[in-house]
Amino acid sequence: MAAYTPPLDDMAFVLHDVLAVHDSPLPGYADLDRAFTAAILDEAGRIARDVLAPLNATGDRQGCRLENGTVRTPEGFRRAFELLRAGGWTSIDCDPAYGGQGLPYVLHAAVGEMHSAANMAFAMYSGLTHGAYTAIHAHGSDAQKAAYLPKLVTCEWTGTMNLTEPHAGTDLGLLRTRAEPQSDGTHRITGQKIFISAGDHDLAENIVHLVLARTPQAPAGVKGISLFIVPKYLPNPDGTLGERNALSVGKLEEKMGIHGNATCVMNYDGATGWLLGPENAGLKAMFTMMNEARAQVGMQGLAQAAGAYQLAAAYARERL
Ligand SMILES: Cc1cc2nc3c(=O)[nH]c(=O)nc-3n(C[C@H](O)[C@H](O)[C@H](O)COP(=O)(O)OP(=O)(O)OC[C@H]3O[C@@H](n4cnc5c(N)ncnc54)[C@H](O)[C@@H]3O)c2cc1C
Incomplete structure (x- = not known):
């Protein structure tokens, strides 16, 4: 049996018979008739079944x-x-002003x-990028x-969250x-972060780390935390990539079942960062990303349960 069978009928039932997305007055929902959602989910399901599922066990066994100093992802991930x-699967609900398709989040x-x-290990690379997109878009x-x-x-660059x-x-x-302020308006970021999902890899040309840090006069506790954009490669004004930033992977960490996703210890050694949102309001800004991550983690739990159920049901049927 296939390692994963996309639950297309169940999804159509939830979207159209339960949520009635085709009747919603919310912006962007007008396009979501049954034929449209079926075309998108059919193709997304084909990729899940034929491209991603076959890389799941091999990716976990091989690991990153x-x-x-550079993380290599398992064979086939690139x-x-x-x-x-290329299929635009990373931009479904993103803002058209920045190249997104502007479709509702429910489809994404x-x-x-x-x-x-x-x-799941593979999907986390673009998942975290979407969270970084949302935080920068908001703040x-x-x-x-x-x-x-x-x-x-487009996931030409990917994102991470460093809490x-x-x-x-x-x-x-x-x-x-x-985070030490510099005369040119940037900050020098120094410290160590652990458990950073997708912290480094070979899937994209740059990695945009969103990093929580304290400025020198910051009040103690959560009211003294600021958020910084700290890219792996510093972008030039024309958008091309400049020099490598002063950050590195200390080591790869162990997370059961998602060895295909690079969980990194990240060391920041005076790396150049740019304040994202107001100083000392960084935790609030980071929670734009965290809240999306929370919803995604819930969705991942459902997804893992659905996949496990499929395997268990097939085994029960085959084992006479
Ligand atoms: C799959 C996965 C992916 C992750 N990806 C990232 C990532 O990309 N970026 C990132 O920054 N982090 C990431 N993390 C780390 C995650 O954010 C932390 O694991 C989480 O914040 C909990 O911290 P901890 O593991 O140090 O546990 P602890 O904080 O040590 O907590 C252990 C227990 O102690 C309790 N506890 C802790 N402090 C207190 C307190 N003051 N009062 C009462 N009870 C307390 C907690 O509720 C918990 O039950 C990831 C973790 C996992 C599992």
């Missing part, structure tokens, strides 16, 4: 490798990521559910939006990463 980008979520069920200056959003929409530190997970008020 750290070679000379080609699959290019296919995802349905596609994401199938891709997560087929290969970035016009110049930051122009510089980063078109690249994140956790060795001594600060749940209690982010304790975080110690420092």
